[in-house]
Amino acid sequence: MSAVDNPKQPAKEWEPNIVGFACNWCTYAGADLAGLSRMQYPPNVKLVRVPCSGRTNPQFVLRAFQKGADAVLVAGCHPGDCHYATGNYFTRRRYLLMQRMLEFMGIDPRRFQARWISGSEAPKFRDVVTQMTEEIKALGPNRKLREEI
Amino acid sequence: MNQITKEMRDLARELLASGEVKGLIGWTKGSRWYLTPPLFITRPEEAEQLYFDQFAVNNLTGLLLDYRYGDDKIALFVKGCDSRGIVRLLQDHQIKREKVLVIGVPCMGMSDKKAVTDPRQPVELPLLDKCLECRYPNPVIADRLIGGALVSGEPSEPKGLTASEAAKRGVGSKQADRFAQVKAIEAMSADEKYAFWQAQHEKCLRCYACRNICPACNCRECIFESDKKGWVNKSATPTDNAFFAVTRAMHVAGRCVECGECERVCPMDIPIMALNRKVIQDINELFGESDAGTDLDGKMPLGLFKNDDPEEFM
Structure with missing residues (x-):
């Protein structure tokens, strides 16, 4: 059972559980570079590698919240840099709507974020993850949309 | 029997008798005064069952999906709101344009049957909210038109035989809301x-x-x-x-x-x-x-x- 499936965290101190969908060509490479460069960043983000940020179905985001994610990050190439030329432009439109839809359902918009992080932007990856972890720590655990077990 | 119903039956009879269409989807009078459910017919003599009034609220376009793999040409009636469903199905390549015959009808606004208190006592009912907010009371696409309906691809005022009735009942009066x-x-x-x-x-x-x-x-x-x-x-x-x-x-x-x-x-x-x-x-x-x-x-x-x-x- 993955950490995402298991909402039971150690009782001592609560740590945010962030699911990140990272595009194979940019963000995943950027995260890899952050690791190679020995950058320190919080281990709260669990990356799921997807071929393109456009592959990230809105249902993935909902499912992550259902299974205990405190926040979801979708990250891909900068507009204009997509490996498939246009995938992230569709991502941008889709998630502009999705973020507003989640807010409409009563979910704090900070719990869903999308970012453009290129393969060479290891410091940006580190900063985004660090900042998001701090934000979610301040917000506290997410109970909304969570599947009751 | 109202004028639109009469024109509906005449056209349906003509289309089915000539074999131009194999089937036709319309509305019929239901078991109560406030029910006008969908009707599927294939023979000209069945055209007598067709009916149109302020309770023919069902959007029939979704029913075309049952015929999407067939070769038969199907006719169906559309009000303004329904006709956008035809465009939806055509754009999504669910139906072929030549396999569907769209008949536009004018709309007087549909009544809200949830306001019925006594099922035996016909009364004047308020309009459905969606009709108060209606912006497309005229069909946006049609091959044939009855009841003086007009095709309009833009937001417009109700046209045709029921135009004055629609205006009186307040169709589209709450568009801004x-x-x-x-x-x-x-x-x-x-x-x-x-x-x-x-x-x-x-x-x-x-x-x-x-x-x-x-x-x-x-x-x-x-x-x-x-x-x-x-x-x-x-x-x-x-x-x-x-x-x-x-x-x-x-x-x-x-x-x-x-x-x-x-x-x-x-x-x-x-x-x-x-x-x-x-x-x-x-x-x-x-x-x-x-x-x-x-x-x-x-x-x-x-x-x-x-x-x-x-x-x-x-």
């Missing part, structure tokens, strides 16, 4: 919003009536019926119902033709159109105004992009 419910929900705090929607999703039975009536819900196999998708739950718990509601709204995002049928058929009175309208409002604000299903050559907002779309994800 189209997003009122969305605005009201947006004004709530996050926890209030969540409590509101949880209360709605607790009611959902997962009967899928909203999906079945919807001309935009035309997937060959619905993800909620697939047994191979382990990550889509079918249980009717609030969280899974929320999953269903958001997924459905995102699937019809930019394609919803605002016929309001999902909300009307919901047995639990869930404000489904509030979700659809929220998406429509955001699309209008973010990507420019558009009305889905009004223009055959129109592009779907989520099927295209611009280089200078709003950028919030830097």
Whole structure:
């Protein structure tokens, strides 16, 4: 059972559980570079590698919240840099709507974020993850949309 | 018998007798004065059963999906709101243009049968909210027209035989309030919003009536019926119902033709159109105004992009 499936965290101190969908060509490479460069960043983000940020179905985001994610990050190439030329432009439109839809359902918009992080932007990856972890720590655990077990 | 019903029967008889169409979908008078359900006919003599009045609210376009793999030409009647469903199905390549004969009817506004108090006593009923908010009372696409109906691809005033009746009953009089419910929900705090929607999703039975009536819900196999998708739950718990509601709204995002049928058929009175309208409002604000299903050559907002779309994800 993955950490995402298991909402039971150690009782001592609560740590945010962030699911990140990272595009194979940019963000995943950027995260890899952050690791190679020995950058320190919080281990709260669990990356799921997807071929393109456009592959990230809105249902993935909902499912992550259902299974205990405190926040979801979708990250891909900068507009204009997509490996498939246009995938992230569709991502941008889709998630502009999705973020507003989640807010409409009563979910704090900070719990869903999308970012453009290129393969060479290891410091940006580190900063985004660090900042998001701090934000979610301040917000506290997410109970909304969570599947009751 | 009213004039539109008469013209309906005459045309249906002619079309079926000449063999121009193999089948025809219309409405018939139901078992109560406030019921006018859909009717499928294949023989000219059955045309006598057709009927049209202020309760012929069903959008028939979704029923065409039953014929999408057939070779027979089917005729069907459309009101203004329904006709956008035809454009939806054509744009989604669900039906072939030459396999459907669209007959436009004028609309006097449909009455809300939920206001019926005594089933034996016919009374004057108020209009459905969706008719008060109606912006397309005239068909946007039609091969034949009856009752003096006119084709109009733009928001317009009711035309045809029922124009004065429609104006009197207030069709389209609350167009400006189209997003009122969305605005009201947006004004709530996050926890209030969540409590509101949880209360709605607790009611959902997962009967899928909203999906079945919807001309935009035309997937060959619905993800909620697939047994191979382990990550889509079918249980009717609030969280899974929320999953269903958001997924459905995102699937019809930019394609919803605002016929309001999902909300009307919901047995639990869930404000489904509030979700659809929220998406429509955001699309209008973010990507420019558009009305889905009004223009055959129109592009779907989520099927295209611009280089200078709003950028919030830097």
